[in-house]
Amino acid sequence: MTESIDASVVIPTHSERRWASLRRTVTSAQHQKTAPAEIIVVVDHNPDLFERVKAEFPGVTVLENTSLRGASGNRNTGAFHSRSELIAFLDDDTVAHPTWLGNLARPFVNPAVVGAGGLIVPAWERTRPSWMPDELLWTVGVSYAGMPTSVAEIRNVWSASMMVRREAFGKVGGFRVGFGKLGDQNRPEDTELCLRISAETGGHWMYVPDSVIEHDVPLDRSTFRFFLRRCYAEGRGKVQMAGLLPRDQKLGAEQDYIRRTLPRAVARNLKAATLGRGGFHALRAATVIAAVAAAGFGGGVETISTLGESEAATR
Structure with missing residues (x-):
């Protein structure tokens, strides 16, 4: 019998170019050993994609971004629609391992924990560039050398694999809209959120290396x-x-x-x-x-x- 947890998984998406990877992401969320209460896909101001997602995933909640264009507003739309105690985020170019959600939720038995993030490993389209040091793997959106190797308190986590208490998220108004990834801008909206939540609540974030996702690294990012x-x-x-x-x-x-x-x-x-x-x-x-x-x-x-x-x- 599959266990369940009072957590909603929010997956933002914006382009048909990621259709294949979005399908993999949603499928991986649906096959968690600890099942989420709800899976929410939020489409960023793309009506055609919105209709396609609704038709493809009948058991998934599909929303249109009601905020400004961009990842921050997209995630906020899904998070504020959810009613679960915990909100988990996945990017639409990731694949979550079957134990991702359950392991990510474990630290929340401590009421002082406001959020958590997991290990992100690269899924290179071809091979890793020989010039890329382990310490700089963050440039392609994955975990890097110098991060904890066991469950530990950490200052911030990444929104590609994040879980946060709904109460804390709502208290600060969610991600800062207009401050994030849009066009050629690449601002650390997830770091900013983590710092703001910690400052507002006094709680802390945890890094959970056995909560694993794989993150696509296409050729143009290599x-x-x-x-x-x-x-x-x-x-x-x-x-x-x-x-x-x-x-x-x-x-x-x-x-x-x-x-x-x-x-x-x-x-x-x-x-x-x-x-x-x-x-x-x-x-x-x-x-x-x-x-x-x-x-x-x-x-x-x-x-x-x-x-x-x-x-x-x-x-």
Whole structure:
């Protein structure tokens, strides 16, 4: 007999180009060993896709985004429609392992836990680029070296595999609409949500590595050009996010990552290269340096832009 849990799974989608992957995502949610109370697919301002999803998945709740275009409003539409105690999110290009939902819910026996996230592993369309270091796998939306290897408290998780208490989510008004992934913008709306919920409720987030999903990494996201653009966007996004946070809430995790994790990655790969363990290690060391430069440049551009806007507003 399948167990069940008072949790709704929300899956945002926006394009017919992801139809095949959306079907895989919904199927994986339907085949959880711990069954959700409801599966909700939210279509982002695409009437034709909305009708197609309704016809394809009769046992699934299908909604149209009632908010602004973008992932944040799309997720909010599904979350605020749900009535479950827990709200889980999956992206439409992921596949959840059968124990994903049940394992992700375990930490919530502690009332101090407001949310949790799981391990995200890459599903490369071809092969992983040889120049990609483990520490920078976050650029393709998956878990990276330096994250906990067992259940542990963590500052923030990713919305591709997230569970949150409905009460806490509603208390802060959900994801910040207009701050997220839309067009060429790539702002960390999930990190911002986690920080805002923690600040508002005093609760904490947990990382659950045995709650596993696979995340598609298409060819166009396996290029060095995409990688640099992603790092640049992250630099800009973190500056934008810092401007939204209370003054006493610092981005300590980012600072520790830059000061400790990345220098260790450079040193480890350079050592491996000098010991003859493969020339790709030298490429990975160089990639880390390029990533820091691109993110720093993006942060600088955003800082200058923000200062310019502030000066213009005071004139």
